[in-house]
Amino acid sequence: MFRDKTPEAREVARLHKRIARLKALARIYKRAEVTQNALLAISNLAASVTSQEEFYGVVYDSIDTLVPTDNFFIATLNSKTNKIEIPFFADEKDAHPHDLYPNETLSDTLASGLTGYVFRTGESLLCDNTKYQKLLDNNEVVSLGSDCHQWLGVPIKNNGIITGVIVVQSYDKNINYGDIDLELMNFISQHISTVTEHLQHQEQLEQAISKRTKELSIAYEKLKQEVSERRRAENLQKTLFEIADLATSNIDNSQFYAEIHNVISRLLAANNCFIALLNEQHTGLSFPFYVSQFNSPAPKPRPLQDGLTEFIIQHQKPRLFHKNDIDELISSLSVYTQAPELNNTRQIHQWIGIPLFIQGKVIGALTIYSFNANQNYHESDLELLTFVSQHIATAIERKLSAESLKASHEQLEEKVAQRTQALALLNQNLEKEITQRKQIEYQLQHDAKHDNLTNLPNRAMFMEQLSQAIKHLRRHPQDKFALLFIDMDRFKLLNDTLGHLEGDRFLIETAKRLKKCIRVNDNLARLGGDEFVILLDCINHDQDAIEVAERVLKALARPYQLTQKMFYSSASIGIALSSSQGTDTSESILRNADAAMYQAKSDGKGCYVVFQQQSYQQVNNIQLEKELRQAISNNELQISYLPILNLTTQTLIAFEPRLFWLHPQLGKIKQVQINNIAQQCNLHIELDKYTLNQLNVDFAHLQAYCTHSVQIHLSLSSQHLKHKHALRSLKNQLKKCQFNLEQLYLFFNERAFAQDNNIHINAFESLAQLQVKLGIYDYGSVNGAINSLTFLPISVLKLDPSYCTHLESGSYFKLAKAYFLAAQALGLTLNATGITHSDQIDKLKEIGITIGQGQPLGQVLVLPKTAALDCA
Template sequence: MQGTTELNKRLRQAEIKLRRLTLLATRYKQAYTIQGALLQLSELASTISDMREFYPAIHKMVAELLHAENFYVVFYDGISEQYSPQYFSDEKDQKIIAQVPSSAFSSGLTGYVARTGQPLLCDSEQFEQLVQDGHIQAQGSPCAHWLGIPLCREQQIIGVMAIQSYNAKQLYTAADLALFSSFGGHTITALDRVKSRELLEDTVRQRTAELRTINKSLQKEIKERTSAEQLQAALYRISELTASSSDMSSFYQAVHQVLSELMPADNCYIALLDSNKSKLTFPFYLDQYSPPARERPLNRGFTEYVIRCGDARLINADTAEQLVASGEIRRGMADPAKPARHSTSWLGAPLLIEQRVIGVIALQSYAQSYSYSESELNILRFVSQHIAVAVQRKLATEQQKRHQEDLERKVFESTRELRQTNLFLRLQVEERKKAEQKLFYEANHDALTGLANRQMFLQQLKQQFALSKRQPQLKMALLFIDLDRFKLINDTLGHHIGDAFLIEVSKRLQTSVREHDLVARLGGDEFVVLLTSLLNEADAEEVAERIIEMVRQPFLLQSQQVHSGASIGIAYFRHDHGKEEALLRDADAAMYQAKSMGRNRFVIFNETMREQMLQALSIEQVMLQALEQQQFIPVYEPILCGQGRNLMGYEVHAQWQHPQLGTQYDFTAQATQVGILPQIEQLMLHQACLKLAVSARDTGLLTVRLSVQHLLQSDLYEMLKKRIGALENPHRLCLAFAERDLIQAGTPINLNMQQLKQLGVRLALHNFAADVAPLGLLLQQQFDFVKLDAGFCRQLLRNEQKRQLLQMLQSLALNYKFRLLADGVDSADLLNLLLAEGCCFMQGKYVSELLNATDLACAPSVVLQQLA
């Protein structure tokens, strides 16, 4: 029994000794590993001088000691409390680290280690506990295990070094933490050594570069002084030649000799403009490969390029290719019939007299190994001034000689001129009569069609009106003709086709009436026919039918077939017409009645139309009174961002609250006719600006329709800019202009549209695809929104061509950075179709009901931020 006890005692002592030896071996192995890592770290600090190589090497060394696929180093500034990542390698968050602000590290585990100054070994449970206690906030992708140590320099924390694992099977231990802490303490020493070496090498490189720059500057200064002395001597010689030379040929030779001493001048020429500035002459021309140049007209050569620029130019091979590509020059101007050798370097300077170019002096080189420099260009610029002085003196001498010859010739011819005076006087009288006849014709006839113009027509109408007053038996009728579709022809086919169309119409009108009837053009597409000496009033109706039939026939204009029609108003002379203008007014009213009834017809003026005219006058008074009493109020129609079922904003409509007539919605035509539509639009714009100033975030984007008069009339335009300038948030205001108005206004409004865009407001094209859907209009202006016409949108469900056009517009919207907005969305099917085609902004009856029945997902301001 005693022997067993002794044996057990010895076994326990042996087991304790074995554990002690195992622990010592483990510690020795760890010390050996650390010692090896420190040796590698010391060697790394001695060999690397670039911090961009240091951190990857540190990562590699840590990965040899521990599982460190995810490793990063972040520096910390205790004064500013700012974190700056120095190195970051992570299998999950690598792509998003550039977007993470430095402040994000302060609220995570990195900031926690920097604040506590203690190493941290953290698993997922500890992480959740730290988050619940409020010590940290969750940042980045969640990891299974995290190991971080503070980096200290002289007891001050300067950063954090950390590794993390996303694999729950690869966890760190306290031994790993001790190993990582020991390694991190020596990392700062190595980091300082690398930075010191990097700073020293940068200083050496910078100092070397500075010395090299100073040396270059000294060499350049020496060269410039030498060149300046040579240039000064050359200019003195040229000045002497300018003052002493009487022969221009010898002067040119001497100047060339001086230039040859300053720069290579084997190929040199002087070109002068003739008095008409249409040809070039070459009084001096020296070239290795070409004979003396001959006189030639101006073209697109190097010489002409310098003349156009009015300044000296250096053209090397690359510059020549760029000028040829841009169309500024064409090679081979000396003799286009023969292929010429192209120069590799060319210098040219203009000869200027009182800032007026009279010629060019040029040098050129054909050697690939030599190119002229800017200093040589400056020399040539100075030389050209002295050559210009000499040429001016020669031109003055030649001009004086020509004046003397002209004086002698005038004295010789004075006698002959006296004999011809009477003949000239008679010819002048005849020419004056012809001129007066021509002036009278031009003053009374249309320049395009040759028909009588408004002035001549009113004179003839006045005479016939007075004659009919005196002779009641003479019947007279007036036909007022307006051509159908002329505006469309003019805009789509061009003004030249429109002019040809008017000329052909005038010919057909003249063949439709009698010889003594008067056909006149009042302007644009408005014509009148004055029928006199009618036997009965039915004759005027026959003429109108004949005109309608002839205008209905197709027109073949420059290989293009054009169709049109005519709307005609007929007014018969009545004794109750006080003035001739009343007859013209009645015919005009009847014409508008014909157009409203379907066009391509005639209407005879009657008393009912007169009553309608009087009623129109009363409507004008009512609308003016409504504007004065501010009976027009704004109504806000919501606009939906259908992709997220969010409210983007509202479109502002005008509503007329009349005390007797009630609420009126569609009064644009009457307001346009009265001329107060811009004032109503200004009132709606004022209300929209007030709403933006009071509750901008709740209203979102406000769209206000404006007529094109706000861009064409200076007073309305200035008022519009003043309202926009007073807004704090002009980007929440959108101004919409109709497609038809912009087409009719043309290019004069482009500058004003650009200025509005610069003020910060958004621009929209309203009622697009209502007529011709001109795609060119989308490319000319920078629209933010293109609002599709309601009628066009309603046809999308049943018209394949309309859907194809929508797809094409969506492609254009992506390329030209505008957004489509669909109007007239009255059903869920149309809304879903638009969303499927990529058009997510819309308004209409169904949209309004949807927004009223649904809580919005976000405020309009959020949608606007997405638009921006």
């Protein structure tokens, strides 16, 4: 029988058991601490690792401290080739798979073993000999490598996709793997996946950065090239401007060529440079410019020989020669055969020769060369210098022309001292012309749209501005604009008397005055001759256009200072207002303003007329001609009588009848307008007969206004004198008049007389037999011969109205005085017409003219309408 243990023995036994358990727990905690440190090292490394090989080595060292590993390797799947690779391998028995299977594809071999099984299943595999044999029997794997005790493989997954397998093996039967080892391996596989993804992203980022860096580098190089090319282009442009400026500069030859050299030096190295020019006979060369880095003296003028310069001039092509090229020319006897003393090319490294052309002909050559092998010229330099040489040749041409002119001026100055001032002025004008040639190049577009004389917009530009105004009006119908068509009165007479130069000065001064009459946003243009137009933009009322027209008339009525004399002028203005209905075109509104301007001229000039559509019909309109014929037939035309007075006594002497027509739609149509219609439809003779018939009725009433025998001054058409039957008809009508024909003065136009004086002389002699008085009106409007008047049985001359308008001008005053003296010498009376203010009366009295007619001399007389008797 066993003897029971004592209490002391039982307590000792219990303490031994507790100590054993404590030692076991200490071992477990110690292993847990080691495991935790290893896993922390792996985690920390996963965040900072830069390569997978580095990470795999640390993983292997860490696993080796936690799990006994006789064999450890990592298999990965290459995403590009879809092949299995072994980036890390450590084994105690087997060599690397590359060495074990040299004749087989490593990927296919691994795919057939346990590694491939984990790839296919995607699950962790803890395999001993029993399970391994089962897999072999089921043909799921094939036997690879040495036999092991246990095999543990864990898949590496990235976003659910297997990218690799981590494997450990044990060959020792005392080493067994459990769930803790499996869990540890899964944890490590996750870190391997994270590191793999991190490294892939890092690699992609580095590739993207590298690619972007390369693109930026290429773009930067392109930008540098563009900037360089642009700077070079700007430098070239600046160079050309400087060359052009040199051509017009007033500097001597040495400074001129030195400046040319400075310009070339900024484009390329030109330490050695010279310019050679042919003489006028093209038989010799001179060297107006020469510079050498060795301070060699400039070559003296020489006859043409066979040097390199002559070679360039002869072949007329730019050339870049290297030392061997020059040697070949010398060897081939192309240069320096006739004049070997000219050969100074032994030290030359490169030589550029550019022929200089003026008007297609070679006048010389530009040459640069280098002695230093480090200073190289290229084909691009040759092209650049060739381009610049064209402008240099032009500059030289202008310089030579200026020098030639200067030399000619000096020679003439020596021979003809009294013409020094004229020649100097001519020289200045030529210099200005040379300078202006450059300015013209920049103003081609400006000149195409502006008047050369006044610098105002011309017709083409104004029509564009008018078209834009009409387009604006169509978009904004509430706006309004006006067009003023301005025609200077008697401009042709100014050109004929004072000359075209003074006429141009007159137009320039007129343009200046017109500019001061308009706003900044208004447009002023010259259409041609003495015609100007003003486009008044955005006016509020029609009255605005009228105010501008009145301002223009006032400005143009001021005297002009021409040829050191005062000249008076006036203008006729037609005003056309825009329509809110959008029917205007640039042509129609200009035509309307033009028509209104002609109406203003017909109304006596020096005024404005606003275009009214219903008031302006074409004078050749069939309906208007028909209405005029009917008005004559129905005795609807009326006569107003303009008084003619003695300027000294203010006594009434005569009346001048003038027709007017009260049209039911067009209103009052004056004599000038009626004459325009009559000219188109050949009604002048009928109008004159109508006037004579009405005079038979009105004569007795007219006589009552005068204390003595009143005179009637009647202007007739020269159509009465051109045919015998027309003259006979006029004489018959005069014979039937019921008043004394000695009181009747018949006047004919001077222009018609000048065109055919023979007919007028014969007809005047025939009419004089009826005791009527004869005269010429608009006298002085043409350059007729005074002696032709001696053949006419006339007694009175009526001076053209323009002379009264311009009496303030000394030339007009003298001309009117000459006409008066000529008439006085011929025993004729000279009457003034077109008097507009009292100052003119004093001037006329000063000349000696005592009879005149015009607005200040009394109101026009209109008698009650009475049916006329037909005297035909």
